[in-house]
Amino acid sequence: MxxxxxxxxxxxxxxxxxxxxxxxxxxxxxxxxxxxxxxxxxxxxxxxxxxxxxxxxxxxxDVEGAVLEIAEQMAAEGAELTGLVAGRSWVGKAGWQTAQELVDGFLEFWRRNDAILRVVDLGAAEGDKRFYKLRMKILNSVNNSLSDAVAELQSKGKVDKDVNPAAVAGALVAMLAAVASHQKGFQTWGVKQAELKPNLALLVHLGITGKKPTK
Amino acid sequence: MxxxxxxxxxxxxxxxxxxxxxxxxxxxxxxxxxxxxxxxxxxxxxxxxxxxxxxxxxxxxDVEGAVLEIAEQMAAEGAELTGLVAGRSWVGKAGWQTAQELVDGFLEFWRRNDAILRVVDLGAAEGDKRFYKLRMKILNSVNNSLSDAVAELQSKGKVDKDVNPAAVAGALVAMLAAVASHQKGFQTWGVKQAELKPNLALLVHLGITGKKPTK
DNA sequence: TCGGTAAGCTGACGGCATGACAGGACAAGT
DNA sequence: ACTTGTCCTGTCATGCCGTCAGCTTACCGA
Missing domain, CATH: 1.10.10.60 (Homeodomain-like)
Incomplete structure (x- = not known):
């Protein structure tokens, strides 16, 4: 291949x-x-x-070319993120667990690859299409799954009609990525990582379902 | 000074x-x-x-030194962000408006200064304390105001006890910053900016108050 | 065993950015 | 006109970039 x-x-x-x-x-x-x-x-x-x-x-x-190569390898490896959301339930206690596991897995993945992800993020933000596509490739699985989850809840009438599933999913994924990048930042802000995770999970759950989780 | x-x-x-x-x-x-x-x-x-x-x-x-200088100027200018949240109400229709105006103002500020903010973000993510402090200086006003808002709602019993105000506020601010950086990204994802804003405002409102906004 | 061929590596080079300095240009006051 | 202090640039040593020709190494078929 x-x-x-x-x-x-x-x-x-x-x-x-x-x-x-x-x-x-x-x-x-x-x-x-x-x-x-x-x-x-x-x-x-x-x-x-x-x-x-x-x-x-x-x-x-050049250096950029090599970075793209590394990022490509990581993107393939990043398929593991799919398992964090695909086919999971967002209802009741299971929903709360889904949110928690997503946050956990996402942060861990980001921590493991932070150096290269920083560069990819920068490249994408600067408008470089190659980095841009790569970033999408990495986040697409999570993003699509979340978007589907919202759309499904929406079709059942559990989420307001005027919610845009893709926008909400994208924003939540961006949040996770940004928080992961600045994890150290939260620490000096007085927020420990252990405290951070449940709060992130809460936000994710709220965003997807529109409701507080049942714990 | x-x-x-x-x-x-x-x-x-x-x-x-x-x-x-x-x-x-x-x-x-x-x-x-x-x-x-x-x-x-x-x-x-x-x-x-x-x-x-x-x-x-x-x-x-060196170049970095000059960048810090520009960023410093921008940080001072960024005090305008304070006005977006300080002393605003998060209850009822006023709450929804607060969320909308925050999103609007934040995105606009980021759009105006995107180039320099990208570099600051990168520097902070790479662990450089100077960029780090600068990023905090820029975001602190918004962050603290949001954190206060959550804490206040919490003291009134309107938000769960186990929510960490600082963590939620930080995550929401990180989300806004990240989305602003990758605005172009959402477009190719099929989400227009006009659609993005209300969805972001929804997430912010949900995060702060724990409830859907009354529009 | 022995070339032949292609892969793999490097020394060396022109070109350019860096960062430092000393000295010349310039404005303002006397 | 002269002095003083600010402001700018020519120049230079250093070091990295990116390329090439050419050398070494491994593989393979006869």
Missing amino acids: TGQVRTVDGRVAGRRGQATRQKLLDCLSEMLSSSPYRDVKVIDVARKAGTSPATFYQYFP | TGQVRTVDGRVAGRRGQATRQKLLDCLSEMLSSSPYRDVKVIDVARKAGTSPATFYQYFP
Whole structure:
């Protein structure tokens, strides 16, 4: 499916080549979490990987290209998020649990990949279509599931007609992503992570169902 | 209050100096909205301002320093956000209007300053304390007001005891900021801005009061 | 075993941004 | 005109970028 991995000048990468390529990606990934995106230099990545800058350019057009590659891998892995919402109930106690598990899983996923997600978010916000699509790819599963949930409740008359399912779902997902990005921020604000989660779950539940959860 | 404007080497800037300084800031600001943060170079800013790179370094230690300066100006200006929530009612129809006006004002503010706010957000997410504090400074007024509103409703028994006002307020503010950053994203998602606003207002109202608004 | 071929890597280079400095230009007061 | 302090820029050493030619290594078929 991925086709063949190719170098910039068109050669097909073999075992060894793919290993170096992956090593470069790993090192870049590590650098992104330890220093500002703006300051990540090709030469540093290459040094860290024990190779030369020229090698880097053999596999990636530039730093951004490599970042996209990492993000792509993560997006595939991010399919796990689907399981957090697909086919879950939003009614009664089950609904409260769905909300809690969604918040939990989402925050955990974001924490695990925060460095790369920051860059994707920035790229998307700056209007870069590639990052943009990638962000959608990652969030789409959750977003669609939530949107469906709202639409279903709406068809049963449990949610007001004038609610736009896609808008509400999108806003809630954006909230989760933003809070996850600034988790540390809440801490110095005097809100501990353990306290944060149930409150987020509450907001999600309120947003989807329009009602307070039954706990 | 701002004290005196000083150059990097300690001289006090006079009329002319301050003018060039401001021109550099303006040009930087403009560049930030037209090209990715990562690609903004001192030499480009200087060229655009019709001066030399050396001049830039006379007033700012680096690009980041100048960005902080712009953000600081914006933060002061952002005090206007306070008026959107301070002393407003969250009950009945007035509550619904408060929510709507908050969303409206917030989105507008973000739209006006999106380029610089993106950078501040990134810096904060990357853990830079200076950007971090700045972000708090900008959002604090709204955040505190919302937090107070929840706490007040709570003391009247209108909101559950186990709700953490600061957490809810912070999450809602984060949501507004995130949605504002990705407004274009919602459009390609099939959600128009006009539809987005009332849904956001609904979420805000639900979050603060725990109830659907009376329209 | 032995080339042949393609993959893999690097040294080296021109080009450009950075950041520092010293000195020249300029305005204002005397 | 002269002095003083502000303001700007030419220039330079340094370091990263991105590319190329060319060397080394691995694989493969005869």
